[in-house]
Amino acid sequence: MIIQHKEGIQRKKSEHYCSGSDRIGSELRSVDRPSPNNTNFSHFCPHMIHSSKSIVNELPGFPAPLPFNLETGYVKVDGLNDVNLFYYFIESENDPSKDPLVLWLSGGPGCSGFSGLVYEIGPLQYDFSSFDGGLPSLTLNPYSWTKIANMLFLDAPAGTGFSYATSEPYNSDSKTAQDTVKFLIEWLLDHPRFSRNPLYVAGDSYAGKLVPLVVHEIAKGDEACDTPYQSLQLQGYILGNPLVNYQTAVNSKFIFVHRMGLISDEYYELARKNCNGEFFYVDPDNVPCLNAIQRIKECISKLDPEHILEVNCGGDQPESDEVQSDYRFNGDVLFPSWHDKPWCRKYSYLLSYAWANNPHVQEALHVRNGTISKWKRCYRNIPYVKDVTDVLEYHYVLTKEKYRVLAYSGDHDMVIPYIGTIGWIRSLNLTMDENWRPWFVDDEIAGYTEKYKQHGYNITFATVKGGGHTAPMYRPKECLAMAARWLSNVPL
Amino acid sequence: MIIQHKEGIQRKKSEHYCSGSDRIGSELRSVDRPSPNNTNFSHFCPHMIHSSKSIVNELPGFPAPLPFNLETGYVKVDGLNDVNLFYYFIESENDPSKDPLVLWLSGGPGCSGFSGLVYEIGPLQYDFSSFDGGLPSLTLNPYSWTKIANMLFLDAPAGTGFSYATSEPYNSDSKTAQDTVKFLIEWLLDHPRFSRNPLYVAGDSYAGKLVPLVVHEIAKGDEACDTPYQSLQLQGYILGNPLVNYQTAVNSKFIFVHRMGLISDEYYELARKNCNGEFFYVDPDNVPCLNAIQRIKECISKLDPEHILEVNCGGDQPESDEVQSDYRFNGDVLFPSWHDKPWCRKYSYLLSYAWANNPHVQEALHVRNGTISKWKRCYRNIPYVKDVTDVLEYHYVLTKEKYRVLAYSGDHDMVIPYIGTIGWIRSLNLTMDENWRPWFVDDEIAGYTEKYKQHGYNITFATVKGGGHTAPMYRPKECLAMAARWLSNVPL
Numbered sequence: 016m017i018i019q020h021k022e023g024i025q026r027k028k029s030e031h032y033c034s035g036s037d038r039i040g041s042e043l044r045s046v047d048r049p050s051p052n053n054t055n056f057s058h059f060c061p062h063m064i065h066s067s068k069s070i071v072n073e074l075p076g077f078p079a080p081l082p083f084n085l086e087t088g089y090v091k092v093d094g095l096n097d098v099n100l101f102y103y104f105i106e107s108e109n110d111p112s113k114d115p116l117v118l119w120l121s122g123g124p125g126c127s128g129f130s131g132l133v134y135e136i137g138p139l140q141y142d143f144s145s146f147d148g149g150l151p152s153l154t155l156n157p158y159s160w161t162k163i164a165n166m167l168f169l170d171a172p173a174g175t176g177f178s179y180a181t182s183e184p185y186n187s188d189s190k191t192a193q194d195t196v197k198f199l200i201e202w203l204l205d206h207p208r209f210s211r212n213p214l215y216v217a218g219d220s221y222a223g224k225l226v227p228l229v230v231h232e233i234a235k236g237d238e239a240c241d242t243p244y245q246s247l248q249l250q251g252y253i254l255g256n257p258l259v260n261y262q263t264a265v266n267s268k269f270i271f272v273h274r275m276g277l278i279s280d281e282y283y284e285l286a287r288k289n290c291n292g293e294f295f296y297v298d299p300d301n302v303p304c305l306n307a308i309q310r311i312k313e314c315i316s317k318l319d320p321e322h323i324l325e326v327n328c329g330g331d332q333p334e335s336d337e338v339q340s341d342y343r344f345n346g347d348v349l350f351p352s353w354h355d356k357p358w359c360r361k362y363s364y365l366l367s368y369a370w371a372n373n374p375h376v377q378e379a380l381h382v383r384n385g386t387i388s389k390w391k392r393c394y395r396n397i398p399y400v401k402d403v404t405d406v407l408e409y410h411y412v413l414t415k416e417k418y419r420v421l422a423y424s425g426d427h428d429m430v431i432p433y434i435g436t437i438g439w440i441r442s443l444n445l446t447m448d449e450n451w452r453p454w455f456v457d458d459e460i461a462g463y464t465e466k467y468k469q470h471g472y473n474i475t476f477a478t479v480k481g482g483g484h485t486a487p488m489y490r491p492k493e494c495l496a497m498a499a500r501w502l503s504n505v506p507l
Numbered sequence: 508m509i510i511q512h513k514e515g516i517q518r519k520k521s522e523h524y525c526s527g528s529d530r531i532g533s534e535l536r537s538v539d540r541p542s543p544n545n546t547n548f549s550h551f552c553p554h555m556i557h558s559s560k561s562i563v564n565e566l567p568g569f570p571a572p573l574p575f576n577l578e579t580g581y582v583k584v585d586g587l588n589d590v591n592l593f594y595y596f597i598e599s600e601n602d603p604s605k606d607p608l609v610l611w612l613s614g615g616p617g618c619s620g621f622s623g624l625v626y627e628i629g630p631l632q633y634d635f636s637s638f639d640g641g642l643p644s645l646t647l648n649p650y651s652w653t654k655i656a657n658m659l660f661l662d663a664p665a666g667t668g669f670s671y672a673t674s675e676p677y678n679s680d681s682k683t684a685q686d687t688v689k690f691l692i693e694w695l696l697d698h699p700r701f702s703r704n705p706l707y708v709a710g711d712s713y714a715g716k717l718v719p720l721v722v723h724e725i726a727k728g729d730e731a732c733d734t735p736y737q738s739l740q741l742q743g744y745i746l747g748n749p750l751v752n753y754q755t756a757v758n759s760k761f762i763f764v765h766r767m768g769l770i771s772d773e774y775y776e777l778a779r780k781n782c783n784g785e786f787f788y789v790d791p792d793n794v795p796c797l798n799a800i801q802r803i804k805e806c807i808s809k810l811d812p813e814h815i816l817e818v819n820c821g822g823d824q825p826e827s828d829e830v831q832s833d834y835r836f837n838g839d840v841l842f843p844s845w846h847d848k849p850w851c852r853k854y855s856y857l858l859s860y861a862w863a864n865n866p867h868v869q870e871a872l873h874v875r876n877g878t879i880s881k882w883k884r885c886y887r888n889i890p891y892v893k894d895v896t897d898v899l900e901y902h903y904v905l906t907k908e909k910y911r912v913l914a915y916s917g918d919h920d921m922v923i924p925y926i927g928t929i930g931w932i933r934s935l936n937l938t939m940d941e942n943w944r945p946w947f948v949d950d951e952i953a954g955y956t957e958k959y960k961q962h963g964y965n966i967t968f969a970t971v972k973g974g975g976h977t978a979p980m981y982r983p984k985e986c987l988a989m990a991a992r993w994l995s996n997v998p999l
Contacts, residue, residue: 274766276918276925276970277955279943314945317952324973326951426768433768451771453806459818460809463769478768481816 066090066205068104069381074139076370077153083108083138083161087380089178090205092197096184100198101170101177101382103132104206105161115213115502116165117253118199120229122220124191125397127176127390128168131219133367135487136160136494137168141366150373151366158491163499165209167202171195171225174397177377179386187400192228196236199229200243213250215502219485220431223257227409234416251419253498256431256484259439260405265295267435269311274434275323275427278314286311319359320429322483328359360488367392407439414443417471421501425482425489426462433478440476445469454497454507461493464507477507558582558697560596561873566631568862569645575600575630575653579872582697584689585665588676592690593669593874595624595660596698597653607705607994608657609745610691612721614712616683617889619668619882620660623711625859627979628652628986629660633858642865643858650983655991657701659694663687663717666889669869671878679892684720688728691721692735705742707994711977712923715749719901726908743911745990748923748976751931752897757787759927761803766926767815767919770806778803811851812921814975820851852980859884899931906935909963913993917974917981918954925970932968937961946989946999953985956999969999 068088072080084106089099107114121131133139138159142152160166170176171194172186184190203210216233218226230252236244258264273283286307290297297304319327370376371390403409413420422440424433445467453460454477462478479486479493487494500507560580564572576598581591599606613623625631630651634644652658662668663686664678676682695702708725710718722744728736750756765775778799782789789796811819862868863882895901905912914932916925937959945952946969954970971978971985979986992999 274768276766277972279955279957280929282943314943314955317945317947317950437772451774451806453809455809458809463771463806465771 066201067381068205071379071381074153074379075373075375076150077139082155084111087382089383090198090201092194092201093173093180093184096173097181098173098184098194099179099383099386100173100194101179102198102202103128103137103168104202105132105138105159105166105168107163107165108138108159108161109163111165112208113212114164115215115250116167116209117160117215117217117502118167118169118195118229120169120171120195120216120218120222120225121175121393122218122222122258123175123393123395123397124172124186124188124221124225124399124401125175125391125394126221127170127371127392129170129176129371130367130392131485132166132168134363135219135485136491136498137166141363141370143363143366146366150376151370153370156491158487158495160487160495160498162495164215164502165212169195169198171198172397172399174394176371176390177380177382177387179383183398185400186398188224188228188403192225192232195225195229196232196244199233199247203247204243210246211248213502214248215251215253216249217253217255219255219257221258223254223259223431224403224406226252226254226257227406227413228403230413230418231409234413249418251421253501254420254422254436255486256424256428256433257422257436258431259407259410259435262295262405263407263435263439264431266293267432267438268429269294270434271429271432272311272315277318277323278311282307282311282314315429318429319483321360321485322425322427322489323429324427325483326359328361364392407442410439411443414445414469414472419501419504420472420474421477421497422474423462423477423479423486423494423497425484425486426478426480427482427489428484428486430484437476440467440474443467443469443474445472445474448473449506456493456496461490461496475501475507558693559873560697563871563873566645566871567865567867568642569631574647576603579874581670581875582690582693584686584693585672585676588665589673590665590676590686591671591875591878592665592686593662593671594690594694595620595629596694597624597630597651597658597660599655599657600630600651600653601655603657604700605704606656607707607742608659608701609652609707609709609994610659610661610687610721612661612663612687612708612710612714612717613667613885614710614714614750615667615885615887615889616664616678616680616713616717616891616893617667617883617886618713619662619863619884621662621668621863622859622884623977624658624660626855627711627977628983628990629658633855633862635855635858638858642868643862645862648983650979650987652979652987652990654987656707656994657704661687661690663690664889664891666886668863669872669874669879669882671875675890677892678890680716680720680895684717684724687717687721688724688736691725691739695739696735702738703740706740707743707745708741709745709747711747711749713750715746715751715923716895716898718744718746718749719898719905720895722905722910723901726905741910743913745993746912746914746928747978748916748920748925749914749928750923751899751902751927754787754897755899755927755931756923758785759924759930760921761786762926763921763924764803764807769810769815770803774799774803774806807921810921811975813852813977814917814919814981815921816919817975818851820853856884899934902931903935906937906961906964911993911996912964912966913969913989914966915954915969915971915978915986915989917976917978918970918972919974919981920976920978922976929968932959932966935959935961935966937964937966940965941998948985948988953982953988967993967999 066088068086071085071087074081086104089101091099119128119131121128133141136159138156138161139153140156142154145152170178172191173180173184216226216229233244233247233249269286272278289307290304294308317327319325422436424436426433446469448468449466451463451465454462454464460480462480464475464477466473466475477497479490482490497507558580560578563577563579566573578596579594581593583591611620611623613620625633628651630648630653631645632648634646637644662670664683665672665676708718708721725736725739725741761778764770781799782796786800809819811817914928916928918925938961940960941958943955943957946954946956952972954972956967956969958965958967969989971982974982989999
């Protein structure tokens with residue numbers, strides 16, 4: 016796959032005047048949003064930060080030397096609490112020297128970057144069909160984004176995946192964003208051969224909050240003429256079924272379940288009327304509204320919220336670790352009740368628990384001994400303060416910058432439905448650049464797209480038809496094609 | 508699977524007074540609809556009709572004696588044109604003496620009942636994975652409706668499947684309905700041991716027009732105290748993604764594609780406004796409306812209309828026989844370009860062409876030599892006059908009778924979307940009997956259902972979540988559960 020990088024989008028920094036004025040920060044404050052301006056590293060001191068890295072040539076479960084270049088490592092981003100963020104870096108299998116560098120953040124908060132790697136867009140995936148209870152086998156994902164980009168998967172914040180801190184750190188949206196930027200700068204200082212590659216910050220689900228915060232941090236540092244920030248070749252960001260705020264997610268969910276035929280016209284009208292269209296901030300005394308919402312919840316509570324057509328494995332949504340205790344390993348008869356039940360995606364998540372907690376795997380990945388007690392795909396109870404409730408204004412502020420943005424949505428996701436994402440994009444009041452149209456893979460409609468712009472900023476929205484909450488998990492081929500085209504700056 | 512037939516629904520005839528008044532026919536005429544009252548067999552003469560039947564113990568492609576009782580045969584329904592309708596009858600694998608008898612009509616018009624048998628609800632299916640270009644293999648369908656019912660699959664009208672006429676017959680909606688009733692009466696006279704079983708008339712797609720016409724014929728004959736009609740133990744009818752009229756199908760399609768996220772809010776609003784909500788009867792001078800419709804068509808024309816998430820095999824919708832010529836048999840290298848393309852459902856249709864046109868198969872099925880030139884799954888250009896444009900009024904008239912009705916819709920079908928079906932059911936102005944709720948299979952939501960009633964009549968509507976135009980093809984397990992529950996008169 017050949018990526019054509021159009022000239023003109025590679026660099027934008029020369030157009031800034033390094034006036035020292037914090038335009039980005041002040042604009043955000045002017046709209047009375049929590050201001051993430053407590054960055055304490057405006058004068059970045061890379062020598063204070065420590066990192067380690069290791070080349071990984073072989074992995075338990077994969078039958079041969081890895082046919083791609085994998086590096087894992089740690090970057091210390093907070094010396095006070097000894098916060099060390101773990102990453103997986105995989106060089107592009109195309110042209111690593113020119114292909115973009117994509118930093119991938121999984122959502123949660125608390126979901127490992129490895130989840131994005133092995134279940135979404137990385138070069139490895141589990142061979143579920145051959146699983147016999149031993150160490151899960153790995154196979155190659157033919158639709159890995161490493162076919163077109165250098166991919167950097169990050170475990171953040173501390174407590175996520177293999178990232179750790181020696182004392183209990185303060186985790187929050189803004190702190191995670193700041194730590195992520197520190198990570199990125201340090202990582203690039205340590206990998207100068209990628210420092211000129213176009214850089215994109217990407218992620219899905221809850222990372223929909225973190226990605227714009229990270230980009231905003233970088234833009235702010237860049238405008239303040241901080242050299243480490245200015246050295247970042249940031250071109251834009253990618254958002255998959257992204258959270259912008261919970262109100263939008265919840266309100267669009269009610270529209271979505273109606274449109275998808277999961278509730279009746281009557282139920283929807285009743286709720287809309289009694290709740291005045293607001294299903295997130297509900298007056299607790301508004302009994303007709305609460306009743307209407309309750310009726311709707313009864314219709315949808317047993318669906319898999321991440322893909323309304325998928326098997327939900329029996330109703331309730333257990334946490335991944337609860338699933339593990341339900342289906343525990345038991346000698347060589349694993350998952351005792353598994354064979355009696357229909358396959359569901361959660362079972363395949365269990366393989367990552369078995370694999371990543373294996374001592375040989377951790378050794379191969381160069382995980383530091385004794386740093387974490389148990390690896391979890393998603394650490395749901397991670398200590399974390401959600402101190403940024405809404406990132407819409409961050410997007411709005413970023414529309415003043417020369418960024419390219421891709422926001423895609425699996426259109427069968429009920430968690431963060433595409434309807435809300437279209438809604439907030441439109442609320443940015445940009446100029447329509449390309450009208451709604453289908454986009455194709457193999458002459459089949461893979462979804463629909465539209466594009467908006469404002470001066471140097473542009474945002475491409477795309478649905479992934481038949482995709483769920485993490486679209487590449489359900490439509491890998493289509494999502495690789497989408498990413499390849501968009502990163503090459505050609506139409507979807 | 509045990510079917511409990513509640514007492515009280517078994518027979519309803521005793522409540523009629525055989526006054527001779529044609530209430531059903533006259534009601535329909537009063538609403539100025541095409542009256543199908545030109546039945547020329549109100550005094551039915553069974554001795555004038557000839558039939559043949561054969562037991563089939565083995566079938567080419569199936570590796571053992573059939574583990575169910577299959578009978579094929581012909582019934583002559585029109586002596587003038589020597590019209591002989593071919594059928595496949597499969598006894599219930601549960602309790603043939605008590606289980607219902609379900610007459611299944613495939614749509615089209617011109618689609619063989621065998622298509623319903625082998626691709627939807629019969630006990631046999633093709634083993635596509637093992638197909639090597641020779642005679643297609645057959646395997647058992649674990650979700651056959653023969654697990655719970657005696658199934659009678661009909662090729663109608665003449666020209667469909669193996670049905671034939673020696674001279675060119677007049678085919679129309681009303682004629683097909685009348686011939687189908689003749690077939691049913693004659694078949695039951697010839698199979699008296701099923702004459703006391705509860706009888707249901709069923710079918711999908713275009714059969715949505717034929718099923719109520721058949722039921723109406725029977726009800727009319729019954730009220731006119733014609734003995735052959737009265738002998739039918741008709742309890743109700745089943746409609747799968749049924750056509751009621753093209754206007755409803757087309758108008759609901761525009762709502763559907765909007766709700767499913769295939770067109771934007773703007774496109775939908777533009778079309779709705781400019782076309783005044785009417786997309787079927789469009790004023791040819793209304794250019795803004797035509798333009799808006801055109802824009803929408805461009806968004807959806809390359810989808811598989813029968814299931815919007817399925818592969819459409821490259822855009823245009825070839826007829827089944829065109830597909831065959833594209834992917835023709837070629838020595839032992841069959842489907843030369845097949846392996847290069849993504850699998851699509853149309854390829855599996857080709858297997859029925861290869862199988863049903865094989866001389867040994869036709870011999871095994873006891874097809875009369877020389878009666879048809881080539882078997883087609885669906886004979887799209889069958890000579891046929893669509894003389895009943897709208898069956899809504901037929902449904903309305905039937906609401907005065909004591910029938911049980913099941914109308915189900917695969918909710919990803921764009922041909923006859925569930926939205927239109929809900930719409931016309933509600934327009935019957937019945938009383939809501941059961942509110943919208945999910946229905947379950949294996950503790951998973953299989954779809955949603957609601958129920959309406961009026962005196963002895965009731966209609967259950969159900970979506971089949973993730974199903975397409977012929978829902979059991981996509982969701983076989985769920986559809987068998989639905990049919991089993993509904994035929995047993997227990998809630999879905």
